[in-house]
Amino acid sequence: MTPYDVIILGAGGAGLMCAAIAGQRGRSVLVLEQGRTPAEKIRISGGGRCNFTNRHTGPANFLSNNPHFCKSALSSYTQHDFVALVERYGIAYHEKTLGQLFCDGSSKQIIDMLVAEAKNAGAHLRLGSRVQSVTKTEDGFTVTTDESEYRGHAVVVATGGPSIPKIGASGFGYRVAQEFGLRLVPPRAALVPLTFDAVLLAQLTDLAGVSVDAVVSCGTARFAEGLLFTHRGLSGPSILQISSYWQDGREIEIDLLPGTDALAALKQMRRDHAKQELATALGGLLPKRLAQKIAETCGGPARMADFSDKQLQGVARAVNHWQVTPSGTEGYRTAEVTLGGVDTDELSSKTFEAKKVPGLYFVGEVVDVTGHLGGFNFQWAWSSGHAAGRYV
Numbered sequence: 001m002t003p004y005d006v007i008i009l010g011a012g013g014a015g016l017m018c019a020a021i022a023g024q025r026g027r028s029v030l031v032l033e034q035g036r037t038p039a040e041k042i043r044i045s046g047g048g049r050c051n052f053t054n055r056h057t058g059p060a061n062f063l064s065n066n067p068h069f070c071k072s073a074l075s076s077y078t079q080h081d082f083v084a085l086v087e088r089y090g091i092a093y094h095e096k097t098l099g100q101l102f103c104d105g106s107s108k109q110i111i112d113m114l115v116a117e118a119k120n121a122g123a124h125l126r127l128g129s130r131v132q133s134v135t136k137t138e139d140g141f142t143v144t145t146d147e148s149e150y151r152g153h154a155v156v157v158a159t160g161g162p163s164i165p166k167i168g169a170s171g172f173g174y175r176v177a178q179e180f181g182l183r184l185v186p187p188r189a190a191l192v193p194l195t196f197d198a199v200l201l202a203q204l205t206d207l208a209g210v211s212v213d214a215v216v217s218c219g220t221a222r223f224a225e226g227l228l229f230t231h232r233g234l235s236g237p238s239i240l241q242i243s244s245y246w247q248d249g250r251e252i253e254i255d256l257l258p259g260t261d262a263l264a265a266l267k268q269m270r271r272d273h274a275k276q277e278l279a280t281a282l283g284g285l286l287p288k289r290l291a292q293k294i295a296e297t298c299g300g301p302a303r304m305a306d307f308s309d310k311q312l313q314g315v316a317r318a319v320n321h322w323q324v325t326p327s328g329t330e331g332y333r334t335a336e337v338t339l340g341g342v343d344t345d346e347l348s349s350k351t352f353e354a355k356k357v358p359g360l361y362f363v364g365e366v367v368d369v370t371g372h373l374g375g376f377n378f379q380w381a382w383s384s385g386h387a388a389g390r391y392v
Helices: 013-024 040-048 071-076 079-088 108-120 172-179 198-207 237-243 262-272 278-283 288-298 309-320 376-389
Strands: 004-009 029-033 051-054 093-095 100-103 124-127 131-137 140-145 149-157 184-190 211-218 221-229 233-235 252-255 322-324 337-342 360-362
Touching: 004 013, 004 140, 004 172, 013 029, 013 108, 013 376, 029 149, 040 051, 040 108, 051 079, 051 376, 071 376, 079 108, 079 376, 108 124, 131 149, 131 172, 149 172, 172 184, 172 337, 198 288, 211 237, 221 237, 233 237, 262 309, 278 288, 278 309, 288 309, 309 322
Parallel strands: 004 029, 004 149, 029 124, 149 360
Antiparallel strands: 051 100, 093 100, 131 140, 140 149, 184 337, 211 221, 211 252, 221 233, 252 322
């Protein structure tokens, strides 16, 4: 059995990019993918249009126990490099808010491009091949699948994390790392909706479907984007973003009316519309169902004219500084990515090779580097896969 130079586990974004770059260097490459189709996470992303990168990508957009680890890969293969590749394949794209780039057509265009790059570089892609084990040999590694055995001088683990298990995602890459003695940063769901306990849900259940622009904070982290009330709690971009920073038992603060001093606005309404009810007054600033709920929660007199300054301050706090403690998250089922993973202290930030296991590499989501919402995690896939491909 002729060994491959490189065996890559996983045909997602990072794995396919690594295969293309390694193949372009003349390396013999085998990509093993358990799914029947490659890059399922790319296929379903961005509503089927794939938010493939972000114009503003930089180290500040990523979370890790070592915030410096991502710098080398991100600077070696940038968002501009990936955009140039997209343009070379004639894929039309457009920019949405905050620098997010999407395909005009289908996310399948990005998948086809990556598969073409890998195959044109001579890489072999085996789909529906479930890896059972990875073992070290004298001159490399043996990878055993449910149908065969393969030998390789190097192995790249690009299996992602357990987020969105319905597409076949799992924690297999973590298992490989641990079997070779590498430490993990405990993984958890990220970019995920937050949930409320039964008591709070009962109070807010009739707000499901209401959306507002909001500023959501947790500690020093702060995001200004859309927020959506759901049947389980809160979702929307601002909530998904803050979920990566939130931990059990912590409080988040929400400004439901960013850019507006609610207290000043309420005092103005008390002067100008003294006979109005609070719910009616708030309805001029917020969605009516939300305004009604805040009015019910805060209570008070029948007319705006009868509200004291102290009572208005309480209402304003509920609008500009709503403090709430989620009970949890929706978990991996709906999480866009996984926080944590293979400890970056175990890897070279230049090559992504395990320091203790020569020839073993980890790239993409399986590593403890997690991006913000908005195309950053795909850029990490491209950049980390490219980095390993240059050295594997």
